[in-house]
Amino acid sequence: MTGPEFRRLLEEMGFQMGGINETILTTVNPDGSFNAAPMGVHRISHEVLELRPFKSSSTYKNLLNNPKACINVTDNPGLFFVTAFKGKTVEGLLEPAIDKDMRLISAFAHIFVDASISNDISEIRACFTCRVKDIKAPAMMPRSFNRGRAEAIEAIIHATRIEVFSKEGRLEDVEKLIKRFAECKDVVDRVSAPESVETRVVGELEKMIAIWRGKT
Ligand SMILES: Cc1cc2nc3c(=O)[nH]c(=O)nc-3n(C[C@H](O)[C@H](O)[C@H](O)COP(=O)(O)O)c2cc1C
Known part of the structure; x- marks a missing residue:
């Protein structure tokens, strides 16, 4: 090539x-x-x-x-x-x-x-x-844009930082990111199917964040 x-x-x-x-x-x-x-x-x-x-x-x-x-x-x-x-x-x-x-x-x-x-x-x-x-890169069908999938990936990025900042005791940063996570979840809840991967991912992240928050 x-x-x-x-x-x-x-x-x-x-x-x-x-x-x-x-x-x-x-x-x-x-x-x-x-x-x-x-x-x-x-x-x-x-x-x-x-x-x-x-x-x-x-x-x-x-x-x-x-x-x-x-x-x-x-x-x-x-x-x-x-x-x-x-x-x-x-x-x-x-x-x-x-x-x-x-x-x-x-x-x-x-x-x-x-x-x-x-x-x-x-x-x-x-x-x-x-x-x-x-x-x-095999030829593939075009994929339509899905806000829920995009927001779920955004939510994972926030969650990776929430985990690190929680361990470091950076409470203000944690709270800011939790707000941004909640906005992502709100979009997923509105546009994604209840059994979709994105719905399950943000549901799991919410549980993980609650645990990390409990540790701060
Ligand atoms: C979509 C997305 C993009 C990310 N981009 C980066 C990045 O550019 N650099 C980085 O260090 N971590 C990034 N992260 C966080 C890492 O993937 C995360 O900390 C991961 O646990 C690191 O795994 P490793 O220790 O096996 O490398 C990103 C996470 C997500 C969800």
Whole structure:
């Protein structure tokens, strides 16, 4: 596959220059197994992408030791949930099965990268520049936009910070994020089917937040 083909596929998958897309990144653990975690992907030039993991994450440690990574493209809130909160399951949600090529099997498409150049953005966050090595993106049916799915993924992002800030005793920040979580949940409650993945995900997050809040 050539550079122009990479560019075309990145555009078609919605990776706009200067924008951030939410994906699930698979990286190599020290024991050779794979780790999956939601990560924002910044497209900084035609074929160069950037990852900005917190230094506390396994993703950061893995990328320092091994630059091989796979950016998995999905809009499934269930996959974002089980990879953000490992070990947590919600009945009926997909397990994050990863094949030997580092692909999260149920994702739509896969972008294989080398995340070899890194520098610090701050004391707590780093930046890895990724060169695209290959893209596997099968032709697929267009998907209509669903506010509930988008808001559920937004709610998961808030919840990952609520967990961290609760542990750090940052009560004001926790309360701000809980308000934003409640707004996401409100949209999901209004537009998503009662048995949908997004409804189950925000329901589970609400229970988790109540527990974290109890600990602060
Ligand atoms: C949609 C979404 C995007 C996220 N983007 C990032 C990111 O860019 N950098 C980061 O450090 N954490 C990000 N997170 C939070 C991590 O996924 C979360 O802290 C995760 O538990 C890290 O897993 P790991 O320790 O296995 O790397 C994001 C979470 C979600 C739900």
